[in-house]
Structures are given as C-alpha cells and as structure tokens.
Amino acid sequence: xxxxxxxxxxxxxxxxxxxxxxxxxxxxxxxxxxxxxxxxxxxxxxxxxxxxxxxxxxxxxxxxxxxxxxxxxxxxxxxxxxxxxxxxxxxxxxxxxxxxxxxxxxxxxxxxxxxxxxxxxxxxxxxxxxxxxxxxxxxxxxxxxxxxxxxxxxxxxxxxxxxxxxxxxxxxxxxxxxxxxxxxxxxxxxxxxxxxxxxxxxxxxxxxxxxxxxxxxxxxxxxxxxxxxxxxxxxxxxxxxxxxxxxxxxxxxxxxxxxxxxxxxxxxxxxxxxxxxxxxxxxxxxxxxxxxxxxxxxxxxxxxxxxxxxxxxxxxxxxxxxxxxxxxxxxxxxxxxxxxxxxxxxxxxxxxxxxxxxxxxxxxxxxxxxxxxxxxxxxxxxxxxxxxxxxxxxxxxxxxxxxxxxxxxxxxxxxxxxxxxxxxxxxxxxxxxxxxxxxxxxxxxxxxxxxxxxxxxxxxxxxxxxxxxxxxxxxxxxxxxxxxxxxxxxxxxxxxxxxxxxxxxxxxxxxxxxxxxxxxxxxxxxxxxxxxxxxxxxxxxxxxxxxxxxxxxxxxxxxxxxxxxxxxxxxxxxxxxxxxxxxxxxxxxxxxxxxxxxxxxxxxxxxxxxxxxxxxxxxxxxxxxxxxxxxxxxxxxxxxxxxxxxxxxxxxxxxxxxxxxxxxxxxxxxxxxxxxxxxxxxxxxxxxxxxxxxxxxxxxxxxxxxxxxxxxxxxxxxxxxxxxxxxxxxxxxxxxxxxxxxxxxxxxxxxxxxxxxxxxxxxxxxxxxxxxxxxxxxxxxxxxxxxxxxxxxxxxxxxxxxxxxxxxxxxxxxxxxxxxxxxxxxxxxxxxxxxxxxxxxxxxxxxxxxx
Numbered sequence: 013x014x015x016x017x018x019x020x021x022x023x024x025x026x027x028x029x030x031x032x033x034x035x036x037x038x039x040x041x042x043x044x045x046x047x048x049x050x051x052x053x054x055x056x057x058x059x060x061x062x063x064x065x066x067x068x069x070x071x072x073x074x075x076x077x078x079x080x081x082x083x084x085x086x087x088x089x090x091x092x093x094x095x096x097x098x099x100x101x102x103x104x105x106x107x108x109x110x111x112x113x114x115x116x117x118x119x120x121x122x123x124x125x126x127x128x129x130x131x132x133x134x135x136x137x138x139x140x141x142x143x144x145x146x147x148x149x150x151x152x153x154x155x156x157x158x159x160x161x162x163x164x165x166x167x168x169x170x171x172x173x174x175x176x177x178x179x180x181x182x183x184x185x186x187x188x189x190x191x192x193x194x195x196x197x198x199x200x201x202x203x204x205x206x207x208x209x210x211x212x213x214x215x216x217x218x219x220x221x222x223x224x225x226x227x228x229x230x231x232x233x234x235x236x237x238x239x240x241x242x243x244x245x246x247x248x249x250x251x252x253x254x255x256x257x258x259x260x261x262x263x264x265x266x267x268x269x270x271x272x273x274x275x276x277x278x279x280x281x282x283x284x285x286x287x288x289x290x291x292x293x294x295x296x297x298x299x300x301x302x303x304x305x306x307x308x309x310x311x312x313x314x315x316x317x318x319x320x321x322x323x324x325x326x327x328x329x330x331x332x333x334x335x336x337x338x339x340x341x342x343x344x345x346x347x348x349x350x351x352x353x354x355x356x357x358x359x360x361x362x363x364x365x366x367x368x369x370x371x372x373x374x375x376x377x378x379x380x381x382x383x384x385x386x387x388x389x390x391x392x393x394x395x396x397x398x399x400x401x402x403x404x405x406x407x408x409x410x411x412x413x414x415x416x417x418x419x420x421x422x423x424x425x426x427x428x429x430x431x432x433x434x435x436x437x438x439x440x441x442x443x444x445x446x447x448x449x450x451x452x453x454x455x456x457x458x459x460x461x462x463x464x465x466x467x468x469x470x471x472x473x474x475x476x477x478x479x480x481x482x483x484x485x486x487x488x489x490x491x492x493x494x495x496x497x498x499x500x501x502x503x504x505x506x507x508x509x510x511x512x513x514x515x516x517x518x519x520x521x522x523x524x525x526x527x528x529x530x531x532x533x534x535x536x537x538x539x540x541x542x543x544x545x546x547x548x549x550x551x552x553x554x555x556x557x558x559x560x561x562x563x564x565x566x567x568x569x570x571x572x573x574x575x576x577x578x579x580x581x582x583x584x585x586x587x588x589x590x591x592x593x594x595x596x597x598x599x600x601x602x603x604x605x606x607x608x609x610x611x612x613x614x615x616x617x618x619x620x621x622x623x624x625x626x627x628x629x630x631x632x633x634x635x636x637x638x639x640x641x642x643x644x645x646x647x648x649x650x651x652x653x654x655x656x657x658x659x660x661x662x663x664x665x666x667x668x669x670x671x672x673x674x675x676x677x678x679x680x681x682x683x684x685x686x687x688x689x690x691x692x693x694x695x696x697x698x699x700x701x702x703x704x705x706x707x708x709x710x711x712x713x714x715x716x717x718x719x720x721x722x723x724x725x726x727x728x729x730x731x732x733x734x735x736x737x738x739x740x741x742x743x744x745x746x747x748x749x750x751x752x753x754x755x756x757x758x759x760x761x762x763x764x765x766x767x768x769x770x771x772x773x774x775x776x777x778x779x780x781x782x783x784x785x786x787x788x789x790x791x792x793x794x795x796x797x798x799x800x801x802x803x804x805x806x807x808x809x810x811x812x813x814x815x816x817x818x819x820x821x822x823x824x825x826x827x828x829x830x831x832x833x834x835x836x837x838x839x840x841x842x843x844x845x846x847x848x849x850x851x852x853x854x855x856x857x858x859x860x861x862x863x
Contacts, residue, residue, distance in 0.1 A: 030095060041105045049106060056121070058112045066121055070128040077132055083140035090133040097126045157443065158395055160436045162206035165214055170391050171204065171383040171432070177211035180378065184212075184344050185219060185311060190302075194334050194345040194373055199380030202433025205348035206317050208380055212346065216313060223311035223344075226250045230316065236325045241266065243333055247314075258304045265297050269337065298340075306341040319349035324357040331358075335373045347374070385426050389417040392429065395439040399446055404455045407541055412459065425526060428467040438466045445562045451572035453558055454545040457534060461550060461559045464530045470518050471527045474511055476560045482511035485553065493607070493647070495551040498535050547571075547607045554603060569600035578605075582617045589625050598633035605630070606647040610655050616663040620674060623652060628681040631688045640738065645691045652678075653696065656711075675711060679719045682726040687738050690723035694745045701749045717769070720746045724775050733829070734784035735776070740791050744809065746772035768812035776813070784829045786860075789838045792820075793862050802852035803862065805845050817842060833859045 033040065056062060080086055100106070101122060108120035166174040180195070187193055199205045213225050228246050233239040244266035252259040305312065316334075319327060331354075334345050351370070358366040370377070393413070397405050417426045429435050442462045450458065465472040475482060483496045500507040509531065512524050519527065533539050534550050546552075548571060550559050557565070564570050569592070577588035592601055605626055613619040626648075634644070652659070656671065664670045679689050693716035700713050724746060727739040747766045792809060796802040805817075814820040821842060824835055837859050844853045 029092070033095060033099060037099050037103070041100060041103075044100075045106070053109075056109055058109050060112050062121070063112045063114075066124060070125060074128060074132055078135065080136075083136045086136045087133065087140065090129050090136070093129055094126065094133065097122065097129075101126070157440045158398070158436050160202075160433055162204075162210055164210050166211065169207075169211060170394065171207075171381075171387050173204075173208055173381050173383075174211050174215070176381050177208060178215045181212050181215035181219070184216065184313070184346075185223065187344065189344065190306065190341045192334065192339045192341070192343045192345060193375055194347060196351075196370065196374040196377040197346065197348045197380060198351045198377055199348075200431065201320060201350055201353075202437075203380050203431040204383075204433075205380055207432075209315055209317060209346055209348055213313065213315060221310065223313045224250065224254060225313045225315065227315045227317075229318075230322055230326060230330055231318065233326070236323070236329050239326060239329045240270070240333065240337065243338065247338070251312075254308060254310065255304065258301065258308070261297070261301050261304065265294075265301055268294055268297065302341050305343060308342055312343045314343060314345050316345060316347045319347055320353040324360055327354055327357040328361055331369075331373050351377070383432075385417045388426065388429055388432075388435065389413045391432060391435050392439070395435060396442075399439070399443050400450075400455070404541065407456065408459075412456075425463060425467075425530060427526065428463055434466075438463070441466055448562045449558050449564075451575075452548065452564065452570060453550075453555055454540045454548040456539045456541050457549045458559065460530055460533050460539070464527065464534075468519070468523060468527050468530075471511070471515055471531075472560075474514060475531075476557075478511075478514065479556070482509070482514065494553055496535070496553060496556060497551065498531060544612065547604075554600070567597075567600075569597055569604055574604055578622060579612075579614055579618060582621055585618070585621045586625055586629075589629055593629060593633050596637075598630055598637050601630050602626075602634045602644060606644065606651070608651070610651065610658050610662060613663070619659070619663050623674075623678055624681075627678060627685050627688060629684070631685045635685075635687055640687050640691065640741075642691070645688060645695060649692060649695060653692075653711075672711065676715075682719070682722045683730075686723035686726040686730070687742060690720050690727070690742045690745065693717070693719040693723070697747075697749075717746075717771075721769075721771055721775065724772055728775065728779050728783075732782070734786065735779070735788045737787045737791075740787045743772055743776055744768065744791065768809065773813055780823055781827060782829065784831075785824065785827055786830055786834050789824070789830075789834065790860050790862060793838075793841065793860065795862065796852040799852065802854050803841070804852045805842075805850075807850065817846065831859070 077086060101108070108122050111117075111119050111121060111124060114124075163169060184193075184195070197205050197208060199208075216223055216225060226246060228243055230239055230242070233242045244262055248259045248262045248266075251262065316330060319330060322330065330347075334347070354370065355366055358369045362369065393405070393409055396408055400408070429438065442459070445458060445462055461472070464475075479496075482499055484499045486493075486495045486497065499510040501510050501513050509528065511531070512528055515524060515527065538546070538549055538551055540546055540549060548555055550556055554569075555571075558568070573588070577584040589601065592598075605622065608622075613622065631644070634641075653675075656675075660666055660668055660671045664674070679692070682689060696711075696716045697713050697720075700716075720742075724739070724742055727742055728735070730736075731739070746769045748769045749766045750764070792806050793803050794806065796804055810817060810820055814823065821839060824830070824839060827835070837857060841853065841855055841857075841860075844855065
C-alpha cells in the first residue's frame, strides 16, 4: 500500500513538473537562451566532424545507460528531456542546425539526440514493466523481514483494542488522586502490551486538555543505583516546562534523598523558595512536592514499559519508586509487565507475601484484552500476503484458517500463535524457507513443517535427526515410488507413533497432541496445495531433506528447474537433460521422470520429447551408473505402455496409428539403450503370452521380438572383445513361447513351454569364435539349490543354444579369445558332469565366478 501511494505521489509530481514547464516555457526559454544557446549551441556548425562527434557521444551515452538497473531514475530524466524537446522543438524559439549527412531529411542535431533518447527511454520503460510483472507474479511487495514494531495509532489496531484503551484513558482523566495511582497492564512476553499502552496514550493525547505523558525507560540505567537518578532527571526535565519551581524541588528532593544535597546546591536550585535553603525535613519536602503536583493544571502520566525485561533488583527498585519514593499526587503510572516474571522477582524479596505485594502497588491490574481467533488469523494472513503467491494465500484464507482457527477441535494449531509477536517471528522464519524452496516443495507441506519447527523445535529436530527410527520407507517395488510414513511402537492399529514416544519426556500431553496433529497433516493426510504436487511432499524421500535444509544440495535435482525446462519451452528439454547428465544426475532424472503421470505432460510434443530423451540419453547414463534395474523398466511400462489408451486419447487425438509410430521410434534407440529396450520388450512379450489372443493390444509380439533381436545385435557389437554379462543376460531372455490353451497347464513342464529364440541363437552363434566366452560359460553353471557345494549345468540352455554338450565342447576348444585357465576349468567341470550322468557335481572353481 505504501509503495502504491509513493508511486501515485511520484506521478503527481511529474504532472506538476510538466505543468510548470508548459506555463513557464517563455521565461525558461530565455534562461536556456542566455546560458546555453547563445554561448554554446549557436557556435555549432554543420559538418562531417560535428556529425561524427555527436553520433559518437550519443552512442557512448546509450552504451553507458543501456544496462543500468535504475530504470525509474533514467525514465524520469529522459522523460523530462523529451518533454523539453516537444515544447521547444516545435515552437518558434530557435532555428536548429541540420545534420551534415542527413540534412536532406531535415533532421537537426537536436532531432538525432531525441531519437537516441527515445530508444533509451523505450528500453528502460520495457524493462521496468517486465520487472514489475515478474515481481507481481513471483515476489511479495516486501521481500525483507517484518519488523516487530508496536502499533502507534488506532488505524493500525488489528486486534480491535482501541475501544477499551479509550475507556481506560477516560477513567484515568476522571481520577482525582492525592497520591500516585498505578495501573498494571499484564500479559505474557510479546503479547502486545506496548501497543495497548500506545493506544491508551494516543487516546489521552487526543483529549481537549491532554495530560503530560512521560515515557520512562528503566533500560537506559546502567546500574540499579542509577535507576532513581534517571527517573528524577526525566521527571524534572519534563516538568520544567510546566513548573520550573516544581522541577527544582524534585531535583533537590532526589539529591537529599541520596545524601547529595549541599547548602550551595540548594541555594542555586531553589531561589524561588528560600525556605528550602534551610534544612527542611525530607517528609516536608515530599509533601511540598505533592501539593505542587496536585496544583498542576495537567495530569501527569508516567509510562513504564517492559518491566519484565529488567533484572530482579531493577524490578524491585522500580516498584519502590512507584510505591514510595515518587508516590506523588496527580501522577498516574501505567506499567506493562508479565505478572509471573515480576512475582518471581518479588519472591526473592519475600517468599511469604510476594503474591500480595503487587496489590499494594497497583490499584488496578488490567490483563491485556484477549484477541479473538479470527483477529489472529487476519494478522497471519496480512503478513503472509506480503510473501506468498495468490493461490497459496487463497489456500491459507479458505482452508488453513477454517481448519485451524475456526475449528472447535482442541487439536487445531491456532494455539501455536499465542501473540502477535509469535506471528511476526513465525512469518519471518517462514519467509526464509519460502524464498529458498517454495518452488521445490509443496506450499501446504512447507507451512505445516515450518509451524512444527517454530513451535516445537525438538519435534522438528527429532524427525530429521532420528528419521531412521521414527519413519518407515514403504516397500514399493519401484524405488522411485517409495514413500515415508510414521513408524508406530507396535503393529497395533491404534498404537502410538514412535516419535511421540521419544518426545514424551520433553513435551507435555497437550504439546504431544499438537505435534501429532501436525504430523498427521504431513504424513497420514499428506495434504497438498494440488494433487500434482504429491511428488513435492515430505513423504517423498527425494524431497524430505529439503524441508530441513531449505536449499538444493549439490547432488539434488531442483524441482523448479525441472518444471521450468521439462514442462516449459519444449526446445529446452534436451539441453536441460544434457546439462543435468553432465552433473551426474542420471539417477535423479530417472526417478523424477518415472514419477510423472500421463496427466503431467503438457502436450504431445512434451510427451514425446521427454520419452525419447529418457530412453536415448538418460537410461544409458543410469545403467552405466547403477546397472540394469528391473523396477525402472517396469515403471516405464506402467506409465508409457500399460496406459496406451489414455495416451492415444490425450495426446494423439485417438489416432492409434500415430501412437504406434511413436512407440516404434521410442524403441528404436538400440545402439544407446539396448539393455533397457531388450528387457522392456521381454516383459511385454511375457504379458502378451499370458493374455488370450483376442485380448492382446495393437502392438504385436513380433514387434517386441524384433526390438529384442536388434538390441541383442547392438549389444554384441558394442564390445568386440567379449560377450559381456549384460549381453549374456539379455540373450537368455530372448525366447519363443509355446502354449496350449486347451490343456491343463498346471501339469505342463515349464521348460517345455519355451526355447531360446533361434534368431537370437544365430546372432550370438556368428560371434562366438570372435569373443571371449567367460561370462557366457559362467552363466551355464549354477549351484544346486539343495546343496551349495554342488553345481549343475543348465541343460535346457545348452540344448537350445548348442544342441548338445559335444557342440559346446567344440566351440570352447576352438575359441582363441577365452583364457586357457577358464577353458580348462570349464571343460573339466563338463567332463565331471558327464561322468556323473548329469547329476550335480561337487567342485571348487578358481577362475570361473559362479553366482
């Protein structure tokens, strides 16, 4: 609001300046003529040198001001110049020297200057508008901290206490006191006592005959002994303008009270009352001052704030001043304090009657008026609206407030904000985390975790520091879909959370209830601003730490960057992926993309570009780092192939042919991702074999078999030295299945239902003499499932691939690329196996690594 007023005021000043320039254009023209035109501009002649000098100067000016960030200042200066140009260029004030090079166009040097100034003006106007637009979308009006200032006037009374303050002020003025009258304003630290006193004094000052208000700040005293001196100095100086004689008496009274009075001092300070020179009794002196106080035309109000911030001895000294030393008529003390703190200070003075002591000092104690929950809620909204985005503020106003401030349930967390100071402190703390990670995590989750951090920091720290004890990681098949939930102390459905059991010695029952309420909103309910932000919650292990570190780690993937580049301009997708892969973020990218639902992709272009880049670029880097993970393939199938009908309807305008072409391209990156594509094709073939023929979708088994075979070829060709473990594993998965839907399959031998596909055998067979066979040979041997010391051959694999053991032996013998010790050990086992008639053989391997 203040910024808006300031902007309006600036616009008014600008209009005023424009008006003055127009009204006083004649005298201003004379002034310019005298100071600039006749002595300088009239001497300028039209020439090539002049043209070059002026154009160079204007170019330098543009270069200097082009990237200047103070757009408003430049706009004001350039705008003023353009107004002057418009006034005097088209008036009959002077004739203008034409440009030497552009004279035929009737352009004068002043016109060239105006053109350059207009270009610069337009640029900075555009940049200012763009910056204000960005600020309107992404930042609050006040990006800094909120000051915890007390209110000064009724206009800022957000808690509606001004009516009570006015009533107190009226009754203070109506009180005729012959001794001091003390009013205590009580409330806990930070509850708004200072603001309430300001409302009272503000009401007093608006009276027709306002009282004299003296603000005494005990904090200014360096020691307890200085308190009395500071008080009487303040009182004497303030009363000096009302009654100088009274001021002098007060000064002398203090000095005599402390044994510092002298005859000369009395004479100098009390010339208006000669009787004081003689050693009058101190009580008489006090009575004299009391009478003079009562005789004053104005009531004296002494305000003492923050009594509960003083040390015990200082508290007692201030109370002694009020009760005894400065107990004068016509004075009203208004003192703000936390009663429990002051009573603890008095307890050290008198343990028996300390609770009654305040009754002897304060004629009335007024507890700070309570604020209704809706007023506290309004204060929270008011401060948050300077920070959060409009849709987030709508959530706070429409849902969060209704749930936590207007709710009748005891668990509602409105109690977390006991005072206005609590709100200010919370919002200031929240603003740091918000500015750092609001575009990385869900707003609702951030709000609740920050409330936990603010009100129950021990619970917040325990949740992070002991997360392995208090959280359970779900047993999802897909690692990227794993989530955190709260661990319970037992399997019982009604069992308590482990974290609450840990905290029971540090928090009372009510606080534990509040902590449970907050944790339920974070984990059990998993509340979010929108369903699409479920990946940004504290239950996501990949995001969990963000809620506690409030920054993206050096190995973390920025959600803001991901959304901006992957779901923004489609041309940014591949450069962004390349950049993230250079940083080594293949795992983070893989998991984040696999979390995307069909609905998350904006359009067909985004869907296809992300899917292609995932297989062509991200998956090869992921496999290189983590190895082949079955769950990654299953996750991709779940989204991109199982939901083919939704994809066709959403992104392909119901065109099955267009989608089929997409899938064909998607699985064409054999050179880059042969392992992934082969495993994907294998899984899809198995799914289709489990379906009846009429249930199979439009993509055939033959299509996926073709992808398997091409992937195998790419895998074999990728290494000219050896048949790698990955290629071996891939080869065994390329199978041809047989099924008979009319027979009882439960009685059927599984090995009779499939064979290694002959086409795959041919591809591998052609390379057997050119590669090291170590990994292939190892894969043919396995441990006996009943005896770990014994081993068997995979007869089925040997039969499908080599037809018989004789052919296998021949292949091994003629291979020159496999180490002799490997060949010898394998052939020796082969001979033992044959001698044992195909039963398991006890053997020890030194060179072959049998899993």
